[in-house]
Amino acid sequence: MSLLKINDLKCHYLTDIDTVKAVDGISFEIEDGEILGIVGESGSGKTTVALGIMGLLPENTAISGEILYRDELISSLPEAGMDRFRWKDITIVFQNGLEVMNPVMKVGVQVTEPMIKHLDISPEKVRSKCADLFRTVGLDPKWMDSYPHQLSGGMRQRVLLAMALSCDPKLLILDEVTSALDAFTRKEIRDLLVDLQKKNGYTMLMISHDITFVSSVASRITVMYSGKVVETGPVREILVSPRHPYTRGLVHSTPDIFVYKDLWGIPGDVPAGDEFKGCPFSPRCTQKIDICSKASPVLMPVGGRREIACHRGGIANLLEAKNLNFSYRLPDGEYIQAVDNVSLEVTEGEVLAIVGQTGSGKSTLAHILANVIRPESGEVLFMDGNVSRGNYGNRFNGIQIVFQDPFSSTSNRFTVLDAVKEPLYINKIGSNGDRLQMVKNALELVHLPSTDNFLRKYCGELSGGQRQRVALARAMVMQPKLLIADEITSALDVSTSANVLRLLKGLQNRRGFAMIYISHDLSLTLKIADRIAVMNSGKIVEMGNSHDVMLSPSDEYTKRLVDSRIGLCCHN
Amino acid sequence: MVKDRNSFIFRLLSTLFVILAINFFLPRMMPGDPFSTTSADEVGEDIIVMTEEQRLYYLNYYGLDRPLHEQFLVYMKNLMKGDLGRSIYYKMPVRDVIMLHLPWTMLVVFGATVISTVSGVVLGTLSAKNRKKGSDKIMMTGMIAFAEIPSFLLGLILLLIFSVYLRLFPLAGAVTPFADYNGPAEQAWDILYHAFLPVVTLSLSQLTGVYLLTRNTLITVTTKDYIRTARAKGLGEKTVWVRHALRNALLPVVTRTGFMIGIMMGGVVLVESVFSYPGLGMTLRSAVVGRDYPLIQGILLIIAVSILICNLLVDKIYGKLDPRVGI
Ligand SMILES: Nc1ncnc2c1ncn2[C@@H]1O[C@H](COP(=O)(O)OP(=O)(O)OP(=O)(O)O)[C@@H](O)[C@H]1O
Ligand code: SF4
Ligand SMILES: [Mg+2]
Numbered sequence: 064m065s066l067l068k069i070n071d072l073k074c075h076y077l078t079d080i081d082t083v084k085a086v087d088g089i090s091f092e093i094e095d096g097e098i099l100g101i102v103g104e105s106g107s108g109k110t111t112v113a114l115g116i117m118g119l120l121p122e123n124t125a126i127s128g129e130i131l132y133r134d135e136l137i138s139s140l141p142e143a144g145m146d147r148f149r150w151k152d153i154t155i156v157f158q159n160g161l162e163v164m165n166p167v168m169k170v171g172v173q174v175t176e177p178m179i180k181h182l183d184i185s186p187e188k189v190r191s192k193c194a195d196l197f198r199t200v201g202l203d204p205k206w207m208d209s210y211p212h213q214l215s216g217g218m219r220q221r222v223l224l225a226m227a228l229s230c231d232p233k234l235l236i237l238d239e240v241t242s243a244l245d246a247f248t249r250k251e252i253r254d255l256l257v258d259l260q261k262k263n264g265y266t267m268l269m270i271s272h273d274i275t276f277v278s279s280v281a282s283r284i285t286v287m288y289s290g291k292v293v294e295t296g297p298v299r300e301i302l303v304s305p306r307h308p309y310t311r312g313l314v315h316s317t318p319d320i321f322v323y324k325d326l327w328g329i330p331g332d333v334p335a336g337d338e339f340k341g342c343p344f345s346p347r348c349t350q351k352i353d354i355c356s357k358a359s360p361v362l363m364p365v366g367g368r369r370e371i372a373c374h375r376g377g378i379a380n381l382l383e384a385k386n387l388n389f390s391y392r393l394p395d396g397e398y399i400q401a402v403d404n405v406s407l408e409v410t411e412g413e414v415l416a417i418v419g420q421t422g423s424g425k426s427t428l429a430h431i432l433a434n435v436i437r438p439e440s441g442e443v444l445f446m447d448g449n450v451s452r453g454n455y456g457n458r459f460n461g462i463q464i465v466f467q468d469p470f471s472s473t474s475n476r477f478t479v480l481d482a483v484k485e486p487l488y489i490n491k492i493g494s495n496g497d498r499l500q501m502v503k504n505a506l507e508l509v510h511l512p513s514t515d516n517f518l519r520k521y522c523g524e525l526s527g528g529q530r531q532r533v534a535l536a537r538a539m540v541m542q543p544k545l546l547i548a549d550e551i552t553s554a555l556d557v558s559t560s561a562n563v564l565r566l567l568k569g570l571q572n573r574r575g576f577a578m579i580y581i582s583h584d585l586s587l588t589l590k591i592a593d594r595i596a597v598m599n600s601g602k603i604v605e606m607g608n609s610h611d612v613m614l615s616p617s618d619e620y621t622k623r624l625v626d627s628r629i630g631l632c633c634h635n
Numbered sequence: 636m637v638k639d640r641n642s643f644i645f646r647l648l649s650t651l652f653v654i655l656a657i658n659f660f661l662p663r664m665m666p667g668d669p670f671s672t673t674s675a676d677e678v679g680e681d682i683i684v685m686t687e688e689q690r691l692y693y694l695n696y697y698g699l700d701r702p703l704h705e706q707f708l709v710y711m712k713n714l715m716k717g718d719l720g721r722s723i724y725y726k727m728p729v730r731d732v733i734m735l736h737l738p739w740t741m742l743v744v745f746g747a748t749v750i751s752t753v754s755g756v757v758l759g760t761l762s763a764k765n766r767k768k769g770s771d772k773i774m775m776t777g778m779i780a781f782a783e784i785p786s787f788l789l790g791l792i793l794l795l796i797f798s799v800y801l802r803l804f805p806l807a808g809a810v811t812p813f814a815d816y817n818g819p820a821e822q823a824w825d826i827l828y829h830a831f832l833p834v835v836t837l838s839l840s841q842l843t844g845v846y847l848l849t850r851n852t853l854i855t856v857t858t859k860d861y862i863r864t865a866r867a868k869g870l871g872e873k874t875v876w877v878r879h880a881l882r883n884a885l886l887p888v889v890t891r892t893g894f895m896i897g898i899m900m901g902g903v904v905l906v907e908s909v910f911s912y913p914g915l916g917m918t919l920r921s922a923v924v925g926r927d928y929p930l931i932q933g934i935l936l937i938i939a940v941s942i943l944i945c946n947l948l949v950d951k952i953y954g955k956l957d958p959r960v961g962i
Contacts, residue, residue: 117867142872149869157864165861165879167886167957177868210958226868 064134065092066234066266067116067153072128072138074111074120085111087290088128090362093234098260098267100281100298102274102313108290109270110158113238116268117155118145132234150177154227158239159220164211170219171197171207174226181230196225201255217248224252228259236268241276249276256280274317278302283368286310289343292362294377296369303608306365306377308412309344315593342374349412349575350379381545381577382409382432382462387441389427401427402438403601409545409577414568416580416588416609418624419598425581426467428598429549432579433464445545458490463538465531467550473533475523479506482522483536490541505540509533510566528559535567546571547579552587564591585624589613597621650943655714658935659707662928669723669926670694697723699928710932719936720929724922729933732918737937739809740907740914742830744899747837752892754838755845760881762846763853775850782843786902790836790909797832804832807911833903833910840902841895848891852884859883886957893949897942 074086085108093099101109114120116130118140130138137148157163164173174196175189184192194204200221211219220240227235237256241249257280260267271277277284278298285295286307294307305311341356342348348355354374362372371377389402401424409415417425430436432443445462473482483502487493493501503513509532511517522530531551538546548567552560568591571578582588588595589609596606597618605618616622670690694700698709713720719729758774765771798804805811809829816822856862857880865879904916911917915934922930954960 114863119863119866146869146871149867151869155867157860157867160860162860163864165865165883166959167883168878176870176874180868180870180874212959 064095066095066097066133067093067268068129068131068134069112069116070129070131072112072115072130073126074108074115075125076111076121077123077125082125084290086115089287089290089292090128091285091292091295093266093268095233096264096266097283098269098281100277100284101268101270101287102272102277102284103287104272104313107287109272109287110238111290112287113155113236113268113270116236117149117153118142150227150230150232151181152232153234153236154230154232155236155238156220156223156227156240159216159223159243161212163223164219166211168210169208170211170214170222174207174222174229177226178229193225193229196228197222199228199259200225201251217244217252220244220248220252224255231263232265234266234268236270238270239272240269242271242273253279274302274313286313291343291359292370292372293344294369294371295362296367300367300369306369307344307371307373308348308350308378311378311412311593312347342372349577350375378410378412380408381411381413381446383444384408384432385441385444387428387431387438387443389424389431389436389438391427400601402431405441405601405603407596407603407606409579411544412575412577413593414571414578414580414591415594415596416582416592417596417598417603418582418585418588420624421583423598424601425583425598426549429464429547429579429581433462433547435464459492459542460544461541462545462547463541463543464547464549465534465538465551468554473522473530473537475521477522478518479511479520479522479525479533480518482533483540486537486541501540502536505536506533508539508570509536511536526559527555528563531555531563532566535563535570539570542574543576545577545579547581549581550583553583560587567591597624647943651940654939655711655936656707658932658939659710660703661935662923662926662931663703665923665926667926668694668699669697669928719933722922722927722930722933724925724927724930729929732930733915733933733937736913736915736918739830739912740900740903740916742826743833743837743906743912743914744896744903746830746834747841747899748892748896750834751838751841751845751895752888755842756849756881756885756888758842759846759849760853760876762850763857764876766854771850775847778843778846781839786836786840787905787909789839790832790906793832793836794909805829809913829912833906833912836906836909837899837902840906841899844895845888845891848888849884852887853880856880856884886953889953889956890949893946896945900938900942 069092070090071088072086072090073084073088076083076085087108089108089112091099101112103109111120115126115138118137120126126138128138129136132148132152137145140148164170171190171193175193178184178189178192179186190207193207197204197207202218202221202225206214206218206222211222214222220243224240240256241252244252253276256267259265260280267281269277269281274284278301281298283296284298284301286293286301286309288309294301294305294310301310302314305314341354341358342351342360345351345355352374358374360372360374362370364370365376384405384407387402387405388400390398390400392398403424405428407415417428419425427436431438434443477485480499480502483505484498487498487501492498502518506513506517511529511532522533525533531554534551551567552563555563564587567578567580570576571591580588580592592609594607595609595612596603597612597616597620598604599618599620605612605616605621612621613625616625670693691700698706701709710720719733721727722729722732725732758778762771762774794806798806805828809826810822811825811829814822814825816825861883862875862879865875870878903914904919906912907914907916908920915937919931919934921927922934
């Protein structure tokens, strides 16, 4: 039997200006003894859910749906009826703030107050029980006689916890209990919670925007976005393979999970206005389709206790390569297998890095994926169609490739305008006026001037970094869904290449295209990649989450690659 | 700590000095002197018309013909010895005159403080609890409109209705003249009976302030996180309101009460005049009319000192009530 069950809960704040749909139809259950985590960015409605369960929402809230505690409907109880459950059955540890506790009342009194009210207990026993509670949460009982302002944030959080435990509750709701604390205290509180849960078997609902913290305690996670649940499932699975684009963004912008990667938040904003009918994530989604802005997706089981709400069934595959083979014929008549039975997938909006030594076949693979050369065998599917037949390089929203050497990709004798305009011209896209505007836009994207003066410059007159940007603009002008960048920074000096890389990642993050980033430089790669594929003599020897590959490489070759990097970068 | 204390005492003494100086010079800046009053008609006492010769004699007798700074020095010196001087009008020590009238004023002021604070807090709480309902709106509008009536006018109205027409309360005085009481209970009753209207008038003049402050502070306090915490603990409405909300909302009310006593010390002069109540206010009025410099100085000093004491007390009490105030 589930301890708490929530059915289609809606909490809309009716303010003078508008209606805030803080919680908009969510359902979930918590089993007895389970720890469920709710994560989501600020404003996604997490606290509102917690307050809704406790019956503490302000008067100006329109509430509908059902909240059942042990099969008893508590959502429609009046204030006095709700008091029967408060603290004895359901307690909440509020996010720590100076004013969460009464400033003019000793903290000990505030902890004992609910005991006197709810438990049949003598005043002397109350005090000794309070002292016990203080010890349980790791506080010296001498603090019982202090006032809230005399305690530090961490101590106050402990008092709040002691307060919540005072009546031996069944269900503990924890709202951002560690967000305001330093890393050390956070770890202590976490251990304390885990400990308490083991000993007393509390059922917990843990709310936080800190997915690392939640996942270190909870067994299941529910991801909220804009008042709705977008994904739910067991912790490990969600962390390793998030299926909803929002979850992926959340996981990827968490520094504790992606230790090496630079932080890139999820671009865009939550749709405003209560008339919006579509998927709330659609303004920020990189893989939205027509229906996404018209109808809101419902939460559907996808197997393995996981559920996601997405019209496309979660993150979709953009490119799929199956059993690719390619070999070159050497002058002496022998064949060298440059691409050896390679299969890989690139999902929407993801950055896949392919790393390997020079000559490991990376560029050949890139050329095959971009349909520049044809594989001897195997096939490449782009958006579920075949690349070679669809020729996705020649149209908008297709595949574009930027090459290693900027001097070969843009001819010296082309002006900047001609170089960037060429793909439009070849593919007969737009009128002349349109093309000029598109070129200017593309140049702005890559942070190049779009003045007439600059447009008339010859590529030969540009620096290496500028030229690589022109090459990038030439790719961006076709608005690709997938950009293949083949060693684009290897010909540049360190500082220029760092700039180009930042620009590239920024573009990718903002425009939401997927990218295959090919490089032999592991350190740079780690800054931007979500996944890494390691190539050695034509084969992909290892592929996975970039931090997994880095921290625990399984293949010998990868280990060597990783070691060589550490030997280079860290002088210890 | 010691330094703090010293600077505090220094501040207190300098405040006192400024008050003393004003008390001394202000009355002397009024036109006329104690022996040339012509406007004594209001007091209704015998008018003693003096010859110029007599006048000069008395000025000399009371030392009022000496240079101002000399008079001030003498005044200060006597004050050090605890001597407030002699009232020219009453022909007895100022201290005795004050002692005769101060108790009545204290009775009225403290009575009014208690009544206005208690009823203001109660009404303010009721209003805050019924916020957004009609009763709150009506009460608030009424209170604010009521506060616009000046207290002496209010006193006059009350006097007319209850004393003149209904004859429920006396027209003047603090006790029934020449009364023969059967025991202290009857005496106390007589005193309360006479003090009732002045106290009520003065209370009403302060009620709206307390009411509004209580109501608004309570409304702010109830949006605080700790009220939500108290609710979450399932303590029940009454405990939440009284122990958590009201307890915090009363802090500014306490501060206000301190100031209020000061304001009432001023207001009581008018109210006492209206009800011919023989407190310090009435005495001050006649002293001003008669240019009785020593008496004016003495009364003003007592008022100033009592205001100072009240503020000190409030500071002390507030420190006890709010643990956040540094010791
Ligand atoms: N009392 C209120 N009146 C009106 N709107 C509110 C109220 N409380 C919250 N909101 C709005 O409801 C939305 C959800 O708020 P909520 O506090 O539940 O978010 P949250 O997920 O807990 O965020 P955080 O991580 O910042 O604590 C926000 O857009 C917020 O502005
Ligand atoms: S694909 Fe559509 S439904 Fe799925 S997350 Fe993106 S916008 Fe929402
Ligand atoms: Mg919150």
